[in-house]
Each structure stands twice: as C-alpha cells, then as structure tokens.
Amino acid sequence: MLRLLKESAGLTFRQLENRAGRAGRRLPRSTIASALTRTTLPREEFTEALVSACGLDARPWLAARRRLACAQPPQPTAAAVVPARTTSLRPALIPRQLPFCPPDLTGHEHRLADLIALLTDPRSPAPSAVISGPPGAGKSALAVRAAHRVAAHYPDGQLYVQLRGTTPHAEPLTPAETIARLLRGLVMPVPAPPHDASETAALLRSALTGRRMLILLDDAASAAQVRPLLPTGGHSALLVTARSSLTSLDGPRSFPLGTLLPGEAYTMLEQLLGSERVARDPSAAFRLAELCGWLPLGLRVAAARLTARPRWPLSLLVDRLADESTRLDELRVDELQIRESLAVSYRALRRTDGASGTAVRAFLLFGSMRLREAGIPLLSKLLCVPLAEAERAAERLVDSSLAESTGPGRYRMHDLVRIYAGEQADQELPAEARANRPQTLAVEQPQRLVRCDHGSAVGRR
Structure with missing residues (x-):
C-alpha cells in the first residue's frame, strides 16, 4: 500500500526526500527505494515520514501498521532462519465485495451470456457495460449473476457500491462519495474533505494500474x-x-x-415455488406471470406470498390479481413492493419535469384514460400541446423507464406502470378530467376517445 501511495502521489524519490526534510524528518532516497522493494513490515518512523511527505495524515497508517505488527508471528532467531520466500500480505487485502447471488436467480439468459462474453473477451482489456431497464426488470440480479460468473477473470478483486439512485427516502451518492468508497475498498487513504471528484478519480485510476479488477456500481x-x-x-x-x-x-x-419471456417466467416460478406445485396448474402459472407483468420483481413478490401460504393454489392468487384496482396491493410483501418501486421513478420525473410539466401530464394521461399504447397525434390532442412537445414528453417517459417506444411516434406503457399512473391520476387530476374516462383502451381509437373539452381539462393540469 505504501508503494501504491507513492505511485498515486506522482512524486520522485528526491521530491519525497526534500518534502520530508522541510518537515524536519530524515528520509534518504536510498532508504525509500530499499524499503519499498521489501516484503517485510517497514519501520514506524519510515511509515510516518513517507505518508506525511505524500501529503496525508499518517495517523491511520500508523494505526494500521501497529495492527499488522501485532498480527505477525514472532521472528525466528538468526540461527533458525532458512531461505524461504516471504508470504506477501497482498492476498489478504484483495476485496471480495459482491453481494450474495441466490441460486434461484434466473431469467434474461441471452443477456447473461452476452454480458459474460464481453467481460471475459481477451480483446477487451477494460470492458464496461450499462444494464438498464424498467423497475423490477432484474437489472441488479443480472449484474450480480454475471459478476460472480466472471470473478475468476478478475483475480485482484471485485468492488461493489450501491449508488442509491432509486432508493426510497435516500439521496444518491455523489461521484466523490462513490470514489471514496472504492478507495476504502482498496484499503487506500482518502483525501481529507472537501472531496474533489477529479482528484479522487485520478487517485483511483492510479490504484487500479496494473490490477485486473471488476467494479459493480448498482442503481x-x-x-x-x-x-x-x-x-x-x-x-x-x-x-x-x-x-x-x-x-x-x-x-x-x-x-x-x-x-421475461414466458418460458423464463415459468422457470423462475418453478425455482421459487418448486416444480411440483407449479406443475399442478401450469395454465395458472402462466396467467400469474402475465398479471405480474412478466417482471422478475413481480414474480418474486407473488412467489413470496404463495410460499407463506402453502395451501393456496396458484389460481387463488391469480383471481386476486385479476382486479386492477387492488393488484398493486396484492403485489406487496415486506419490503418488496411494486408500487414503491414505481413511485421512485415517478417522483424523479416530477423533480425534473415539474409537477405540471408535459411529461408528468402525459404519464397521468396514460393512467386516467387507461391507455396501453398511443401515438404522438393522439397525445398532442389530449394534452393540447404541439406535436413536437408531445413527442418530447413521451421520450421523457421512455428515458425514465415509465414507457417504451414501440416504433416511430408510438409509445406503450407497461400494465403495472399504467395501473400506478391511474392511481396517481385519481389523486392529482381534476374531477372533470376523470368523469367520463373509458374503462379500458388497448390502443388509441381517436373517434371514440374523448371530446375536445375533455382534452382541454387534461391539458390545463
């Protein structure tokens, strides 16, 4: 770690000697070169002088040195010394921070294969990837599975940081905070506050030089x-x-x-509930997956409820989920719940777009009108905005993973997202905008949808 500190500081032996001298400490260049090539524990005076010359507080380093000194076995006498290679302390410092990977994780197998291929490709010396998707799609689970599969290809360790991007009632980590956590994972000293992201990022890159590590930044x-x-x-x-x-x-x-694909969803239910229980009513299993939106999070919540109720047939939960007005209430167990996961994305949209922004009104419109899919002309008419503004609003929903683009100018909202949007519309839209809304609209049908005065009411909100 002292060698890494010297490299990250970017100081020569002469510069370190001069800095130590100005502080009243003796640190000859020859001593630095000799001590940093050994595998034995350096002296306390050397540690204090070198760390101080690098511009850091030496107290944490001295405390760490004392802990290592206490952990070392007594040194043998000179007569007992035999030629042997001293065991390096570095393997004990290799970080293994990946979260636990449950054996029942499944789904997105084609994506998993592609991700593993990228991370193990010898032609990509420093690969990087972004796994994105709507709430509950299994992004973190896929990342953890892939990281565990390729861990052997990164022998210098694996680092993990939860960025809290969508954690309820918590602020996301700043870049400087993220880098500081990574440096602590490497047992590296972190510069004193205020943290500068560019400075600490440079220190991190120096620490990673010559290492083959995997870094997982979640959420x-x-x-x-x-x-x-x-x-x-x-x-x-x-x-x-x-x-x-x-x-x-x-x-x-x-x-x-x-x-998930239907087959992947069925396999996941088998993993979570047992193949015998699922095989008793396979049609109910597929219907259950459909009502859960084919999302891994929905399936895990439904399976958790069924596991706690072993005498329930799958069809009973299917019947309870069939009612859209209570579906999100049923998809909740302990801290796992679909509604809160969706609420995080919606609150983020309101922060960036404003409470009465066009993207927020488009989101509420999908819920209020029970729209599953709509084109830009229809959205423009209902929101009473130009076509270009309606398209920008729809694209904001796509960027927030609250809708998906099914083609040029056409957008679709996932059933569970649409149900949540309907709940929010009931709370936020004026009463006249909800009075004559249709019960269900699979796709847009402008001749049957709405009068101009209805669209104006939605537009005003």
Missing part, C-alpha cells in the same frame, strides 16, 4: 454520477445498472432489459 441515478469513473484504468472492468440507459456515457456497451 445509478444518472450518467453524471458515474462519468468520473470512466475509464477505470488498466485492465479493470466496470459494470453499471440504472433505470435509464445512460447513453451519454462514452464507452460502455448498453444492455437494455425488458420483460
């Missing part, structure tokens, strides 16, 4: 939150998860996630 709020970490330096890999695609980042390969 990014924006591209700005992770941009200072690109590139990671050396042969290390960077893996990021986020609800938005972070396309403004230069370098990372994008891995967008959608919903």
Whole structure:
C-alpha cells in the first residue's frame, strides 16, 4: 500500500526526500527505494515520514501498521532462519465485495451470456457495460449473476457500491462519495474533505494500474454520477445498472432489459415455488406471470406470498390479481413492493419535469384514460400541446423507464406502470378530467376517445 501511495502521489524519490526534510524528518532516497522493494513490515518512523511527505495524515497508517505488527508471528532467531520466500500480505487485502447471488436467480439468459462474453473477451482489456431497464426488470440480479460468473477473470478483486439512485427516502451518492468508497475498498487513504471528484478519480485510476479488477456500481441515478469513473484504468472492468440507459456515457456497451419471456417466467416460478406445485396448474402459472407483468420483481413478490401460504393454489392468487384496482396491493410483501418501486421513478420525473410539466401530464394521461399504447397525434390532442412537445414528453417517459417506444411516434406503457399512473391520476387530476374516462383502451381509437373539452381539462393540469 505504501508503494501504491507513492505511485498515486506522482512524486520522485528526491521530491519525497526534500518534502520530508522541510518537515524536519530524515528520509534518504536510498532508504525509500530499499524499503519499498521489501516484503517485510517497514519501520514506524519510515511509515510516518513517507505518508506525511505524500501529503496525508499518517495517523491511520500508523494505526494500521501497529495492527499488522501485532498480527505477525514472532521472528525466528538468526540461527533458525532458512531461505524461504516471504508470504506477501497482498492476498489478504484483495476485496471480495459482491453481494450474495441466490441460486434461484434466473431469467434474461441471452443477456447473461452476452454480458459474460464481453467481460471475459481477451480483446477487451477494460470492458464496461450499462444494464438498464424498467423497475423490477432484474437489472441488479443480472449484474450480480454475471459478476460472480466472471470473478475468476478478475483475480485482484471485485468492488461493489450501491449508488442509491432509486432508493426510497435516500439521496444518491455523489461521484466523490462513490470514489471514496472504492478507495476504502482498496484499503487506500482518502483525501481529507472537501472531496474533489477529479482528484479522487485520478487517485483511483492510479490504484487500479496494473490490477485486473471488476467494479459493480448498482442503481445509478444518472450518467453524471458515474462519468468520473470512466475509464477505470488498466485492465479493470466496470459494470453499471440504472433505470435509464445512460447513453451519454462514452464507452460502455448498453444492455437494455425488458420483460421475461414466458418460458423464463415459468422457470423462475418453478425455482421459487418448486416444480411440483407449479406443475399442478401450469395454465395458472402462466396467467400469474402475465398479471405480474412478466417482471422478475413481480414474480418474486407473488412467489413470496404463495410460499407463506402453502395451501393456496396458484389460481387463488391469480383471481386476486385479476382486479386492477387492488393488484398493486396484492403485489406487496415486506419490503418488496411494486408500487414503491414505481413511485421512485415517478417522483424523479416530477423533480425534473415539474409537477405540471408535459411529461408528468402525459404519464397521468396514460393512467386516467387507461391507455396501453398511443401515438404522438393522439397525445398532442389530449394534452393540447404541439406535436413536437408531445413527442418530447413521451421520450421523457421512455428515458425514465415509465414507457417504451414501440416504433416511430408510438409509445406503450407497461400494465403495472399504467395501473400506478391511474392511481396517481385519481389523486392529482381534476374531477372533470376523470368523469367520463373509458374503462379500458388497448390502443388509441381517436373517434371514440374523448371530446375536445375533455382534452382541454387534461391539458390545463
């Protein structure tokens, strides 16, 4: 670690000797060169002088040195010394920070294969990837699975930081805070506050030089939150998860996630509930997956409820989920709940677009009108805004993972998102805007949708 500190400081032996001399300490160049090439524990006076010359507080380093000194076995006498290679302390410092990977994790197998291929490709010395998708799509689970699969390719360790981009009632980490956590994971000293992201990022790149490590940044709020970490330096890999695609980042390969395939959803239910229980009513299993929106989070919540009620047939929960007015209430167990996951994205949209912004009104419109899919002309008419503004609003929903583009000028909202949007519309839209709304609209049908005065009411909100 002292060698890494010297490299990250960018100081020559002469500069370190002069800095120590000005502070009243003796630190000859020859002593520095000799001590930094040994594998034995350096003397306390040397440690204090070198760390201080590098501009850091030596007290944490001296405390760490004392802990290492107490942990070392007694030194043998000179007569007992035999030629042997001293065991390096570095393996004990290799970080293994990846979260636990449950064995029942499944789904998105094609994406998993592509991600593993990227992270193990010898032609990509420093690969980076962004896994994006709507709430509950399984982004973090896929990232953790891939990281565990390729861990052997990164023998110098794996670092993990939860960025809190969508954590309820918590502020996302700043870039400087993220880098500081990574440096602490490397047992590196962190510069005293105030933290400067560019300075600490340079220190991190220096620390990663010559190492082959995997860094997993989970739940990014924006591209700005992770941009200072690109590139990671050396042969290390960077893996990021986020609800938005972070396309403004230069370098990372994008891995967008959608919903599970029917076969993947069925397999996941078998893993969670047991193949025998699912096989008793396979049609109910597929219907259950459909009502959960083919989302891994929805399936995990439904499976958790069924696991706690072993005498319930799958069809019973299917019947309870069939009612849209109570579906989000049913998809809740302990801290796992679909509604809160969606609420985080909606609150973020309101912060950036404003409570009465066009994107917020478009979101509420999908819920109020029970729209599953709509085109720009219809949105423009209902929102009473120009076509260009309606398109920008729809694209904001896509960027927030609250809708998806099904083609040029056409947008679709996931059923669970639409149900949540309907709940919010009931709370926020004026009564006249909700009075004559249709019960269900699979696709836009302008001749049957709404009168101009109805559209004006929505537009005013």
